[in-house]
Amino acid sequence: MTSFVIKIPCSSANIGPGFDVIGLALSLHLDLHVTVEAKPSSQLPFNCAITYEDQSKSVEQISLDPEVNLITRVALYVLRCHDQRAFPVETKVHIVNPIPLGRGLGSSGTAVVAGVMLGNEVGKLGLSKERLLDYCLMIERHPDNVAASLFGGFVGTYLNELKPEDVARKEIPLSEVLPAPAGGVDTGIRPPAPPMAIGHYRKFNWAPEIKAIAIIPNFVVPTANARNVLPQTYSRADVVFNLQRAALLPAALGSSPPDPDMIFLAMQDKVHQPYRKTLIPGLTEILQFMTPATQPGLLGICLSGAGPTILALATDRFTEIADRIIAQFASNDISCQWKLLEPAHDGATVTYN
Ligand SMILES: Nc1ncnc2c1ncn2[C@@H]1O[C@H](COP(=O)(O)OP(=O)(O)O)[C@@H](O)[C@H]1O
Numbered sequence: 001m002t003s004f005v006i007k008i009p010c011s012s013a014n015i016g017p018g019f020d021v022i023g024l025a026l027s028l029h030l031d032l033h034v035t036v037e038a039k040p041s042s043q044l045p046f047n048c049a050i051t052y053e054d055q056s057k058s059v060e061q062i063s064l065d066p067e068v069n070l071i072t073r074v075a076l077y078v079l080r081c082h083d084q085r086a087f088p089v090e091t092k093v094h095i096v097n098p099i100p101l102g103r104g105l106g107s108s109g110t111a112v113v114a115g116v117m118l119g120n121e122v123g124k125l126g127l128s129k130e131r132l133l134d135y136c137l138m139i140e141r142h143p144d145n146v147a148a149s150l151f152g153g154f155v156g157t158y159l160n161e162l163k164p165e166d167v168a169r170k171e172i173p174l175s176e177v178l179p180a181p182a183g184g185v186d187t188g189i190r191p192p193a194p195p196m197a198i199g200h201y202r203k204f205n206w207a208p209e210i211k212a213i214a215i216i217p218n219f220v221v222p223t224a225n226a227r228n229v230l231p232q233t234y235s236r237a238d239v240v241f242n243l244q245r246a247a248l249l250p251a252a253l254g255s256s257p258p259d260p261d262m263i264f265l266a267m268q269d270k271v272h273q274p275y276r277k278t279l280i281p282g283l284t285e286i287l288q289f290m291t292p293a294t295q296p297g298l299l300g301i302c303l304s305g306a307g308p309t310i311l312a313l314a315t316d317r318f319t320e321i322a323d324r325i326i327a328q329f330a331s332n333d334i335s336c337q338w339k340l341l342e343p344a345h346d347g348a349t350v351t352y353n
């Protein structure tokens with residue numbers, strides 16, 4: 001028997017102006033406890049049995065069918081790109097998930113990273129993390145959250161300009177990458193493997209004094225919906241506004257001691273947050289009602305990923321800051337939980353028992 005644990009941090013993407021570019025891995029981890037037994041005890045679909053421990057108090061039921069569950073479906077995609085049609089006999093995957101679903105803390109990106117790591121490990125494929133990022137990008141398609149979860153820390157990401165034939169392969173519909181479940185039947189179709197080097201990342205410094213407060217409202221905003229409210233085109237003024245702030249952000253968050261006014265300014269955004277206010281009651285007020293001048297300890301506030309979670313960066317007075325944001329949500333009859341998190345510098349790890 002082989003057994004190992006895959007650990008993946010959640011993420012907060014964008015950090016204000018870095019829409020689809022900047023991500024931060026945070027200290028809330030999805031764990032997969034995996035065992036592979038050489039002898040089958042029963043006939044399992046695709047040789048895989050899933051158990052799921054929800055520590056996130058989400059209402060959504062996560063499927064335990066390996067063809068449907070996002071993590072095992074992604075693992076099967078990676079395996080099938082390498083001519084392995086199923087998990088090795090007999091794979092047991094126990095998922096322990098404290099990341100709230102659909103709240104902007106990268107639960108789906110973390111699950112996709114978990115899937116590629118799982119496929120790589122059980123298939124003994126020996127793929128590098130750089131190559132695994134290609135597999136993630138065939139599914140998630142924006143690199144900010146998956147690169148943070150895979151590599152850890154505070155990252156800037158970009159997509160490479162690919163050759164025309166590779167562009168076509170990268171843009172293959174998701175339904176061909178992750179085909180609809182076929183009711184336990186193996187269709188034998190080999191899915192499209194990703195082109196090489198779709199995306200890349202660079203780690204930035206993070207000042208050790210800066211902590212992340214995640215204020216998590218009790219409602220879901222699916223990332224797809226939050227992307228659908230964004231415009232197709234932007235004014236030059238809004239693009240320049242974001243470029244100016246995104247260029248400052250890594251230096252602002254990497255400098256010790258932190259400069260609160262510089263960080264607050266560098267976390268402003270005109271590309272995604274103003275449009276997402278239609279999905280998150282009170283968002284505009286929440287992003288503006290306190291500043292480092294009016295709240296000691298505060299450095300900056302932004303939407304975490306596609307929301308609805310709010311990320312407040314701070315050096316101290318964490319409870320006070322969280323309580324003030326929670327009170328703002330409460331004025332719109334929205335209740336929240338909150339967590340004090342730190343950057344997770346290690347990214348996704350595998351530990352053999
Ligand atoms: N651990 C998991 N296992 C299986 N599916 C997951 C897991 N985490 C997230 N998902 C899927 O991803 C969806 C949330 O994705 P998304 O809308 O992108 O929100 P988020 O901001 O949390 O990533 C969930 O509704 C669920 O279907």
Ligand SMILES: N[C@@H](CCOP(=O)(O)O)C(=O)O
Binds near residue numbers: 103105306
């Ligand atoms: N850049 C993306 C990030 C989505 O992150 P998630 O945590 O909400 O999945 C976006 O803003 O749409």
